[in-house]
Amino acid sequence: MTKDLNYYIGIDLGGTKIKGALLDDKCNIIYSHIIDTQAELGKEKIISNVIEVINFLINKSSFNKTNIKYIGIAIAGIVDSNNGTIVFADNLKINNYNISKEIEEKFNVKVKIINDANASVLAEYYYGEGLGFKNIVMLTIGTGIGGGIILNENLFLGNGSAGAEIGHMVIFYNGIKCACGRRGCFEKYASTTAIKEMTKRFMQKHSESKMWEIGSIENITSKLPFDYKDIDDTANMIFNEYIDYLACGLVNIANIFRPEVIILGGGITNQGDKLIKALQNKIDNNVIAHNNTPKVKLVIAKFSEMSGVIGAICNIIKR
Ligand SMILES: [Zn+2]
CATH class of the missing domain: 3.30.420.40 (ATPase, nucleotide binding domain)
Incomplete structure (x- = not known):
């Protein structure tokens, strides 16, 4: 140095x-x-x-x-x-x-x-999967869902920097109560917390599920239904339902912003191709005017763990 x-x-x-x-x-x-x-x-x-x-x-x-x-x-x-x-x-x-x-x-x-x-x-826009694109939406899927939006090569913040709260877009009217005060928010259905809750509900209804090999409800992880989906009907049901919820939010985002690319970050992206293929298919078939307009590409973030750290510095030296 x-x-x-x-x-x-x-x-x-x-x-x-x-x-x-x-x-x-x-x-x-x-x-x-x-x-x-x-x-x-x-x-x-x-x-x-x-x-x-x-x-x-x-x-x-x-x-x-x-x-x-x-x-x-x-x-x-x-x-x-x-x-x-x-x-x-x-x-x-x-x-x-x-x-x-x-x-x-x-x-x-x-x-x-x-x-x-x-x-x-910002990290993905300057150094990762968003490189070369003008309109990008990134979702970080963890205990909640965080949203970051680049529009026409600019970071969209909203008034008081309080915008881009994609996790609190309602996808289920009068649905599950959210900490924000409303019901049916996207993150109550598509975050890793939501997967765990959904798995718990399904397992309690299906005592025959192979997922019970984990012993107790306490041992549920957000990975569990993904690990079992090819050998267990209950796990497969959870996977399909989860994909439907996540896709619902993604298509909403695609219809509003029509970005060139939507980037997924967070722990869920360890599921890789399985996840992306199923979601891409739903986006391709449900986004408005899909036969007549450019596709919205779905990709997994380049920076998972350290994207916030890198982006905090991009915010200083690039903007
Ligand atoms: Zn909410």
Whole structure:
């Protein structure tokens, strides 16, 4: 490492993990460090954990601290990037808190924050599966569903940066209650949490299911129905129902934005081709005017684990 280069620290502050990395000015990760968020211990602990990750990354570097030009933080929640405030972060239980000021004062390095799903779509747009496309929608499927939207080569934020909440698009009127206050939101049917809930429901109805090999309902993972779908009817039913829900949301997105590409990120993408093929087929056959208009391509994200970290730095050096 030469001394006159610029380096960046990217942080992804999520509900379960804090991921951090030192990056160069091409967004290459030099090394990384991941710890538990410990969100249940409250705001002070969360912030001290963020500081711990940043300290680790700085102390590991062989160069002077002044080579670090910026700290970028991707946050699971609605943020005001202009003043550095976390406006509303439900799973961190942090509202109206100026995280940038606190971190800036601690390290004497400038800080810029961004929503984590917006960071992820930037990472894919500049360095991943979105490269070369003008209109991109990215969905990060985890405990909830995060959305990031690039329209005409610009990140769409909405008023107060509160837009792109694709997970809270209703796909089932009067359906399952959501933490946002409405019923039937997309993420209540298509997140990994939703798969687990659905699997639980189906298993309780089907005592003959081979999935009972796991012993107890407590051992259900979001992978389970995927692992059993070729040898178990119940698992196959869950798979098909899940695909229908996810496809319903994807076709809505395709009809509204008509992006060249929809990128899927998050743990669910480990299911790979099985998942993409089934979904692509439904998009191709259900998007409006599908016989007369360009296709909407569905792909799996290039950056899974570190997309928020990379995107937090793209947000600084590319925009
Ligand atoms: Zn909702």
